[in-house]
Amino acid sequence: MNAADTAFVLISAALVMLMTPGLALFYGGMVRTKNILGTLMHSNILLGTVSVLWAIVGYSLAFGGDIGGVIGNLDFMFLNGVGTAAKEGVDNIPHLAFMIFQCMFAVITPALITGAFAERIKFSGFLLFTTLWLIVVYCPMAHWVWGGGWMAKMGALDFAGGAVVHMSSGASALAAVLYLGRRHGYGKQSFIPHNLPLTILGAGILWFGWFGFNAGSALAANGLAASAFVTTHLAAAAAAFSWIIVEWWHRGKPTTLGMASGAVAGLVAITPAAGYVEPMPAILMGLIAGGLCYGGVLIKSVFKYDDSLDVVGIHGLGGTFGALATGLFATKAVNELGADGLFYGNPEQLWIQFVSVVATWVFCFVMTLILFKIVDVMVGIRVSQDDEIKGLDVSQHSEVGYQL
Amino acid sequence: MKKIEVITRPYKLDEIKEKLTGLGIKGMTVSEVKGFGRQRGHTEVYRGAEYQVDFVPKVKMELVVEDGLAAEVIKAIQAAAQTGEVGDGKIFVSTIDEVIRIRTGETGNAAI
Numbered sequence: 001m002n003a004a005d006t007a008f009v010l011i012s013a014a015l016v017m018l019m020t021p022g023l024a025l026f027y028g029g030m031v032r033t034k035n036i037l038g039t040l041m042h043s044n045i046l047l048g049t050v051s052v053l054w055a056i057v058g059y060s061l062a063f064g065g066d067i068g069g070v071i072g073n074l075d076f077m078f079l080n081g082v083g084t085a086a087k088e089g090v091d092n093i094p095h096l097a098f099m100i101f102q103c104m105f106a107v108i109t110p111a112l113i114t115g116a117f118a119e120r121i122k123f124s125g126f127l128l129f130t131t132l133w134l135i136v137v138y139c140p141m142a143h144w145v146w147g148g149g150w151m152a153k154m155g156a157l158d159f160a161g162g163a164v165v166h167m168s169s170g171a172s173a174l175a176a177v178l179y180l181g182r183r184h185g186y187g188k189q190s191f192i193p194h195n196l197p198l199t200i201l202g203a204g205i206l207w208f209g210w211f212g213f214n215a216g217s218a219l220a221a222n223g224l225a226a227s228a229f230v231t232t233h234l235a236a237a238a239a240a241f242s243w244i245i246v247e248w249w250h251r252g253k254p255t256t257l258g259m260a261s262g263a264v265a266g267l268v269a270i271t272p273a274a275g276y277v278e279p280m281p282a283i284l285m286g287l288i289a290g291g292l293c294y295g296g297v298l299i300k301s302v303f304k305y306d307d308s309l310d311v312v313g314i315h316g317l318g319g320t321f322g323a324l325a326t327g328l329f330a331t332k333a334v335n336e337l338g339a340d341g342l343f344y345g346n347p348e349q350l351w352i353q354f355v356s357v358v359a360t361w362v363f364c365f366v367m368t369l370i371l372f373k374i375v376d377v378m379v380g381i382r383v384s385q386d387d388e389i390k391g392l393d394v395s396q397h398s399e400v401g402y403q404l
Numbered sequence: 405m406k407k408i409e410v411i412t413r414p415y416k417l418d419e420i421k422e423k424l425t426g427l428g429i430k431g432m433t434v435s436e437v438k439g440f441g442r443q444r445g446h447t448e449v450y451r452g453a454e455y456q457v458d459f460v461p462k463v464k465m466e467l468v469v470e471d472g473l474a475a476e477v478i479k480a481i482q483a484a485a486q487t488g489e490v491g492d493g494k495i496f497v498s499t500i501d502e503v504i505r506i507r508t509g510e511t512g513n514a515a516i
Contacts, residue, residue: 190455192448251449261451297451310451 002092005220009097012216015209016104020047020111022205026260027115029199030309032191034391035119036401042114042126049127050107050134055079058106059099061139062147063087069150072143092220101216102142109138109165115309116173119191120183120388123396125381129371133172137367141168141360156356157330157338157349159228160217162272162323163360170316171361173307175368180381182306184388191308196257203260207236210267214274227334228274231282232267238286239266239293246291258294261314265293268318273326276338281329285322293318320357327353405500405516406474410465411437412485412493417463423480424467430516432467443491462493468500470513 024043031039050058057077064072076082079099087095110130117126141164144151151163158164183191193199214232218225243262244254269289270282277285296313300306307313327350330341340346375381382388387395394400410420417434424432438459445458469477478495486492505515 190457192455192457193450247449247452251452251454253449255449257450294452298453301453 001086001094002220005092005222006094006097008221008225009093009101009216009219012212013097013101013104015212016101016108016216017047017209019104019206019209019213020044020108022202022209023108023111024202025198026202026206026264027118027199027309029195029197029202030115030193030257031118032391033194033402034393034400036194036393037399038123038392038396039114039118041123041397042118042121043108043111045127046107046111046130049131050110051103053131053134054103054106055099058134058139059102061135062106062142063099063102064147066143066148069148069153070143071140071149072147090219098219101219102146105161105165105213106134106138106142109161109169110134112165112169112311112315113173113176116307116311117176117180118308119392120180120382121392122380122383123392124379125375128379129375129381132371132375133368136371137168137172137364138164141364145356151356151359154355155339155349155352157276157326157353158272158323158356159275159326159338160214160271162268162319162326163356166268166271166315166319167323167357167360168364170312170314170319171364172368173311174305174316175365176372177305177307177312179369179372179376182304183308184385186306187304193257200256200260203263207263207267210236210271214271218275224275224335227278230279231274231277232270234279235270235282235286235289236263236266238283239263239269239290242287242290243294246294250294261293261297261310262290265289265314265318268293268315269322269325271319272322273329275335276326276330276341278329278331278334281325285325285329288325289318289321292321316361320361323353323357324350327351405468405503405513406471407466407468407498407500408474408477408481409496409498410481410485410493411439411462411496412465413487413491414461414463416485417465420465420481420484423484424477427473427477427480429467429469429477432465434466435464437462437464441491441494460491468503468516470516 020043024040028036028039060074060076061072064075067073082095082099084094087098090098143149145158145164211229215225215229240259240263244258247258248254266286266289269285293314296317297310328341328343330338331344332340339349342350440458448455448457503515504511
């Protein structure tokens with residue numbers, strides 16, 4: 001047991017907790033005035049529901065004893081046996097510290113999906129969906145990658161959640177918008193962000209919290225944490241810059257939304273790689289991620305799916321790129337528990353990463369489609385057209401964000 | 405009595421107000437409005453998607469003056485608000501039947 005490590009992991013958990021309200025602001029600024037509260041609610045209420053669910057059963061399913069490489073057992077249900085002593089395999093911090101750090105990841109991951117179906121989802125359906133999704137999508141994914149499941153055994157590298165958090169939310173977002181359909185007025189009305197300063201503030205909070213997310217994933221106050229901290233920052237910085245350069249060239253103006261979106265794209269891309277790559281490859285990954293995700297958000301206008309706030313373009317594509325790039329740039333010089341990538345003489349790692357990408361996309365996409373169908377039949381998943389036109393704030397919550 | 409309504413560029417508001425207070429105008433009502441005329445709108449870009457925004461922000465000033473003062477006031481407003489570019493706005497003039505000061509019950513020119 002190490003006091004410094006424990007302090008660092010607890011502080012990191014608090015940083016990751018702050019990302020969820022940060023994400024709420026990031027998304028909230030991009031919707032129309034009538035949906036601001038509904039959008040803030042989608043992220044923030046998950047702090048309520050997912051945290052409790054995690055303590056009751058989620059943590060055990062993800063990190064309990066391995067059953068066939070697929071799911072954890074129920075030994076840690078109700079946090080049974082999760083106390084101040086260390087967890088087997090993580091001997092430097094209390095088991096409770098590890099559990100609560102992981103809890104914050106479980107909270108923000110379904111919150112990421114909410115950007116896709118913003119402005120049209122029914123609140124009761126949303127709550128049921130995220131609850132089911134946590135159990136049947138997130139917990140298995142977390143188990144496969146971090147809980148000793150088949151992806152970990154295969155040797156897939158995912159330092160802080162490229163597959164578990166970003167690809168899973170991106171793939172689920174795509175399934176969600178295809179099931180749900182486009183917002184009323186799509187293509188006829190302009191869905192212009194109502195308050196970009198909120199979005200910029202949210203992006204700043206996300207960037208800040210991401211140090212807990214990535215550096216904290218070292219689970220110790222050591223050199224690896226410092227390395228992950230630096231790669232995280234550099235990738236975000238490079239991507240914020242490359243996004244505005246690309247859009248400046250493409251549309252003639254650099255935008256603040258582009259700067260914020262680029263930073264998030266860089267953070268997403270570096271997440272799986274943060275503890276495996278050196279600083280210069282991190283900058284390169286950020287530069288590529290900014291331009292790539294800019295292209296990613298344009299795809300939706302070609303295929304006419306209404307991914308309202310670009311979860312597929314940024315988290316899906318950015319996470320996929322990050323996972324594959326980890327297979328290129330990873331080096332044991334940074335993390336001896338990791339592996340070498342293609343550029344360090346191990347092409348097989350890229351193949352392993354590719355398999356994890358395909359498996360994550362297929363699993364999360366299919367499961368989300370099934371869950372949407374189930375929820376739709378049980379309680380309904382989309383608000384009525386009347387309610388959608390009124391806005392989620394009044395129709396779902398009986399309040400409005402701005403009294404002017 | 406005449407009611408003068410002006411719709412013009414927001415940044416011209418202070419200049420117009422100063423000119424009018426110089427002429428002895430003692431009150432006016434100002435609101436922020438949106439609309440379009442020959443100037444049409446502008447383009448906004450969010451994450452690479454272009455949106456045509458038709459309604460541009462303008463200010464609307466409303467004031468009521470004695471008949472004898474109207475011509476001079478209109479001239480002053482036009483002089484202050486004019487840039488010569490499309491988008492300078494419009495002045496609407498109409499006749500007012502009656503004005504009542506709520507506090508005292510005064511009517512007509514005395515109530516302006």
